[in-house]
Amino acid sequence: MLDVQGLNKAFGGLRAVRDIDASFERGKITAIIGPNGAGKTTFFNLVAGAIRPTSGRILLKGEEMTGLRADLIARRGVARTFQTTALFDHASVLDNLIVGHRLRTRSGFWDALIGSGRLAAEERECRRKAEEALDFVGLSHIGNRLAADVSQDERKRIAFALALTTEPELLLADEPAGGVNPDETNGLAALMRKIVATGVTLILIEHKMRMVMELADKIIVLDHGEKIADGTPQDIRSHQRVIDAYLGADHAAAH
Amino acid sequence: MSVRLAITALAIGLALVFPFIAPNDYYLSVMALVYVNALAALGLNLTAGYTGQLNLAHGGFVAIGAYTVGLLTVDYGTPFWIAFALSGVVAAGLGFFVGLLSLRLKGHYFAIFTLCVGSVITLLIEKWDSLTHGVVGVIGIPAPPGLGPIRFDTSIGQYYLVLAFLLLGLFVMRRIVDSLVGRTFVAIRNSEDLAEALGIDLMRNKILAFVISTFYAGVSGALYAGYVRFLGPDIAGVSRTFDLLSASVLGGLGTLTGPVVGTIIVAWLTQYLQFLQDYRMVVFGPLLILALILFPRGIVGSLELWAARRKAMAEPRAPQAAPLAGASENA
Numbered sequence: 001m002l003d004v005q006g007l008n009k010a011f012g013g014l015r016a017v018r019d020i021d022a023s024f025e026r027g028k029i030t031a032i033i034g035p036n037g038a039g040k041t042t043f044f045n046l047v048a049g050a051i052r053p054t055s056g057r058i059l060l061k062g063e064e065m066t067g068l069r070a071d072l073i074a075r076r077g078v079a080r081t082f083q084t085t086a087l088f089d090h091a092s093v094l095d096n097l098i099v100g101h102r103l104r105t106r107s108g109f110w111d112a113l114i115g116s117g118r119l120a121a122e123e124r125e126c127r128r129k130a131e132e133a134l135d136f137v138g139l140s141h142i143g144n145r146l147a148a149d150v151s152q153d154e155r156k157r158i159a160f161a162l163a164l165t166t167e168p169e170l171l172l173a174d175e176p177a178g179g180v181n182p183d184e185t186n187g188l189a190a191l192m193r194k195i196v197a198t199g200v201t202l203i204l205i206e207h208k209m210r211m212v213m214e215l216a217d218k219i220i221v222l223d224h225g226e227k228i229a230d231g232t233p234q235d236i237r238s239h240q241r242v243i244d245a246y247l248g249a250d251h252a253a254a255h
Numbered sequence: 256m257s258v259r260l261a262i263t264a265l266a267i268g269l270a271l272v273f274p275f276i277a278p279n280d281y282y283l284s285v286m287a288l289v290y291v292n293a294l295a296a297l298g299l300n301l302t303a304g305y306t307g308q309l310n311l312a313h314g315g316f317v318a319i320g321a322y323t324v325g326l327l328t329v330d331y332g333t334p335f336w337i338a339f340a341l342s343g344v345v346a347a348g349l350g351f352f353v354g355l356l357s358l359r360l361k362g363h364y365f366a367i368f369t370l371c372v373g374s375v376i377t378l379l380i381e382k383w384d385s386l387t388h389g390v391v392g393v394i395g396i397p398a399p400p401g402l403g404p405i406r407f408d409t410s411i412g413q414y415y416l417v418l419a420f421l422l423l424g425l426f427v428m429r430r431i432v433d434s435l436v437g438r439t440f441v442a443i444r445n446s447e448d449l450a451e452a453l454g455i456d457l458m459r460n461k462i463l464a465f466v467i468s469t470f471y472a473g474v475s476g477a478l479y480a481g482y483v484r485f486l487g488p489d490i491a492g493v494s495r496t497f498d499l500l501s502a503s504v505l506g507g508l509g510t511l512t513g514p515v516v517g518t519i520i521v522a523w524l525t526q527y528l529q530f531l532q533d534y535r536m537v538v539f540g541p542l543l544i545l546a547l548i549l550f551p552r553g554i555v556g557s558l559e560l561w562a563a564r565r566k567a568m569a570e571p572r573a574p575q576a577a578p579l580a581g582a583s584e585n586a
């Protein structure tokens with residue numbers, strides 16, 4: 001699904017991402033772990049086109065997309081959720097989601113001016129997509145609530161719903177379970193499984209190791225911008241460099 | 256919804272009968288100028304309010320529309336309505352190039368850049384004597400000629416002319432902001448990073464908003480030229496942009512009618528505080544701040560937020576639907 005080759009990103013003297021080679025299989029869940037500042041979010045920013053790599057290549061389904069603008073990458077089927085989701089707080093949850101399907105519509109200014117049939121049809125389609133996505137994440141009962149009034153867990157789910165309205169093939173989720181309680185973490189893990197079951201490929205950044213170990217088919221470990229290990233959760237658990245660099249002594253002791 | 260319809264009908268009805276209940280022509284002229292400014296504020300609101308790009312050159316684009324009419328009619332003998340039709344196009348065409356140059360800049364940088372553009376427009380009008388008549392200004396602009404039996408050289412005719420354009424401007428603006436196009440603008444204001452990740456072409460949409468916005472500015476300027484019939488470089492001044500902006504903030508940035516409501520309130524308040532002369536701002540400033548403490552999202556914005564909350568409250572809560580569904584997923 002996604003292949004990166006020799007990917008580098010330097011911010012001035014800081015090499016946030018160094019020589020990363022990795023491939024991500026279609027329909028699988030890959031987790032990226034690593035300490036704070038390891039370059040995980042930067043890696044997502046590179047894949048999503050929010051920033052340009054210093055060097056290296058990014059291929060989606062074998063097609064070159066290095067250096068492509070973020071909105072064009074989104075159109076090619078890459079969606080993402082952010083560490084913090086910037087919802088428009090003074091609009092309803094549903095209103096926040098309707099624009100998500102915009103990238104699959106074509107109406108412009110002239111359609112709005114004359115009130116074209118195409119615009120009306122596309123607006124219905126966007127609303128339908130939003131309702132469908134909200135239902136999928138289990139929040140159809142809060143569609144009319146103001147985004148300001150939703151809980152942290154609901155906010156995380158809305159972020160997924162928003163990503164789903166773009167009809168992605170590849171979904172990048174940045175700490176999707178950050179700041180929610182253990183029960184809610186389980187609920188979000190279940191939601192991610194449900195998303196992958198529809199054929200979406202998922203890459204997630206996550207700190208909650210229990211969740212990662214249960215959820216991921218494959219794990220990539222970053223440290224100081226470098227990939228120091230990758231493999232199945234089993235491999236990673238026993239990987240000495242990972243234990244040293246990231247999991248720490250107490251983790252090794254715990255297992 | 257029907258409440259909104261009733262308010263709309265009442266407001267339009269009031270505006271239509273105003274000439275017959277106004278004590279004298281002075282009131283009529285104050286109100287006509289309010290409408291002209293409100294049209295410009297509508298445009299400013301599309302970029303600053305809906306799209307989140309604070310364009311401080313807006314007054315400059317109003318001036319460009321006004322000077323297009325003034326210079327074409329006075330110096331080149333162009334028929335008024337042809338010059339009028341060109342005013343919006345000229346302003347929007349220039350808006351396109353300024354937008355192309357400036358809209359890559361984010362946040363404050365964009366605001367500062369447009370502040371400079373505004374100053375350049377003022378300077379050009381002041382110094383380019385041979386084209387603009389410089390500080391002398393443009394005198395003797397014709398009143399808008401009548402169309403068929405309708406005449407615009409009377410104060411009542413002028414009043415209805417500018418009112419018609421304001422209503423048309425509101426109608427078109429409503430179509431834009433209520434559509435997917437408007438939702439796209441709001442997504443950009445909300446978060447450029449998120450909007451881009453949702454596949455929204457930032458530059459294309461920002462330029463679209465900017466061009467529409469400067470078109471409104473241009474038409475507003477053209478109406479101003481036909482109404483006041485005299486132009487000086489001061490109309491391009493940045494302080495006029497700030498007047499439009501503070502009125503829009505008071506009424507509610509990012510709401511359809513906020514700029515109009517704000518412009519009307521500010522104009523009448525200014526009239527009532529006339530007796531204070533130069534001390535007017537001493538009263539006016541604190542009043543504006545007080546209003547924003549009471550209505551942080553402006554008058555219309557706060558009312559809309561209140562209505563949206565009520566609607567959400569009225570929603571029957573599906574009891575525990577989501578947690579249960581979540582729990583069964585885990586099992």
Ligand SMILES: Nc1ncnc2c1ncn2[C@@H]1O[C@H](COP(=O)(O)OP(=O)(O)O)[C@@H](O)[C@H]1O
Pocket residue numbers: 011014016034035036037038039040041042043
């Ligand atoms: N836009 C940027 N400009 C400069 N430095 C950045 C930028 N983004 C991230 N960094 C730096 O790159 C490093 C990796 O950051 P990040 O990818 O956010 O880490 P992680 O998500 O793994 O916690 C950090 O040292 C961070 O300060």
Ligand SMILES: [Mg+2]
Pocket residue numbers: 040041042083
């Ligand atoms: Mg991060």
